[in-house]
Amino acid sequence: MEFTTDNSIFLFAILLVVGVITTKFSTRFGLPSLVLFIVVGMVLSHFVYYDNAFLTQLFGILALIVILFEGGLQTKWTDVRKVAVPSLTLATLGVVLTTVVIGVFAKYILGVSWLEGMLFGAIVGSTDAAAVFAVLGNKNIKRRLTSVLEAESGTNDPMAVFLTISLIQLIHAPESNGLFTLIVAFLWQMGFGLLMGLIMGRVAVWSINRVNLDSSGLYPVLALAFAIFTYSSTALLYGSGLLAVYVMALWMGNSDLTYRHSIFRFNEGFAWMMQILMFIILGLLVFPAELIAVTWQGIALSILLMFVARPIGVFISTSFMKFSVKEKVFISWAGLRGAVPIVLATYPLIAGLENGQLFFNVVFFVVFISALVQGSSISPLANKLGLSGGDKVSVPHSLELVSMGKTNNEIIEIHIEEESSVVGKELHLLLLPEDTLITAVIRGEKLITPRGNTRLCVGDILYVLISKPQRERVKKVFMSMKEVEEHETLEA
Known part of the structure; x- marks a missing residue:
């Protein structure tokens, strides 16, 4: 050819x-x-x-x-x-x-x-x-x-x-x-x-x-x-x-x-x-x-x-x-x-x-x-050999993250750790900025539609739509008190 x-x-x-x-x-x-x-x-x-x-x-x-x-x-x-x-x-x-x-x-x-x-x-x-x-x-x-x-x-x-x-x-x-x-x-x-x-x-x-x-x-x-x-x-x-x-x-x-x-x-x-x-x-x-x-x-x-x-x-x-x-x-x-x-x-x-x-x-x-x-x-x-059945968690394909184009917004991924101060709290009790939207909650293999009475558990993965200036403020909400103190010390 x-x-x-x-x-x-x-x-x-x-x-x-x-x-x-x-x-x-x-x-x-x-x-x-x-x-x-x-x-x-x-x-x-x-x-x-x-x-x-x-x-x-x-x-x-x-x-x-x-x-x-x-x-x-x-x-x-x-x-x-x-x-x-x-x-x-x-x-x-x-x-x-x-x-x-x-x-x-x-x-x-x-x-x-x-x-x-x-x-x-x-x-x-x-x-x-x-x-x-x-x-x-x-x-x-x-x-x-x-x-x-x-x-x-x-x-x-x-x-x-x-x-x-x-x-x-x-x-x-x-x-x-x-x-x-x-x-x-x-x-x-x-x-x-x-x-x-x-x-x-x-x-x-x-x-x-x-x-x-x-x-x-x-x-x-x-x-x-x-x-x-x-x-x-x-x-x-x-x-x-x-x-x-x-x-x-x-x-x-x-x-x-x-x-x-x-x-x-x-x-x-x-x-x-x-x-x-x-x-x-x-x-x-x-x-x-x-x-x-x-x-x-x-x-x-x-x-x-x-x-x-x-x-x-x-x-x-x-x-x-x-x-x-x-x-x-x-x-x-x-x-x-x-x-x-x-x-x-x-x-x-x-x-x-x-x-x-x-x-x-x-x-x-x-x-x-x-x-x-x-x-x-x-x-x-x-x-x-009995080595199957791993503990790898996959995010369902039904969750498609959309690019935010030229806007000043983004979607961030937040993992709820055992020490997090929000464990056991319902979403409506979180002190988040007004322009923040929790778009999805992943729990194990399940995709949970977030509602006001959705209670957060250890291991949950949240996808949160925020404006970029609010990034650090939103992240602090989900940190443990120790992490917040360390974060503020580093900022100082």
Whole structure:
């Protein structure tokens, strides 16, 4: 197909429409949507010739920024804090162990050198945030386990990127990097990435809350701009940009944010669009005929990764933590591979390594089998192990939050804590400003229409329409007396 402006835009529209429709079929057939996105790309490769590894890598990184940003926004710090140690251990020690084990297998199965075997292991060593967020997002699994997996997938990409780039440099110039140099580089990347994430998170929240834009639709764009700037500025200074983006988004998502719902809704939809296009483009980059030549190697390494390398990494890195054997088995099986390994597989291609194309084809095989087999069996396995029935509370889809356009109003979300002074009070007794409207009360899975005699309970979630100048005054009404005193002290 000859690319012109019009037929390129037409193809772009077709990809989006097919991608969205594909999600409906994936739900019906119990398959992860990313599998069908990849299939769509592979089918299109028969009609569209595409082999630009650099463009694929560029788009893949941009997509990962958006996906990690959206995932961080949706993650509650209270959940992450409880599982920080196991998640970070899996994201570091777990990735290294998985890399070494599968690297040994790759050395003999693919007939490559030891460094190249370790490079393959590094490429497939991390779980994928896009795959994990997409597959676990709507599963009824214990919240502690999903928190571990989501936090791990959001923080283990930097380790995989570091290992991949370092091993490529070692292959090109074996004497260029010593062990001490690698350790210093790793500490700098992770430490500086964490620091930049915290700094940019605070800057982004402060800016969004202070800047008075003409349209509420600009706030989500500003938030996304901060995410992209966080990645690029960190990466330019040789830090881990992906880690910085996730930490920055985690800070933003757990802060008091103006137009919070507009930002969340925009990024949720945009992350889906980037995920659809990313997996389709990755499918386009693969030539199905070339996969036949690596069929047995791909199947063998997929099986070894799922049943040997990943479990070894999980069981050793969590050996002194309070996880049952069943929970460790589930964490091992839910370590999905997705876009990140395929994006990392473009690095050897761009670097011109002799086995770059071989690695890309085998990695694609591994990712496809992982998504197909593991992604479609997560729920049945959780049920069989007795790990389903999580405590995750979802907001009913019947509640649609409306953007307030150019008005000076917004909808804020308020959680009624146990210490709140309004617990047990009826709504008509609350001392709220006259221009305040409680639009909905969420109690568990129920949507309650607020009335004057509606009595508030611990755990209720209120959606309140207010004018922006009354924001702090309204929030104080729902605080505990201790929180009010602390808030007034900070203001003073």
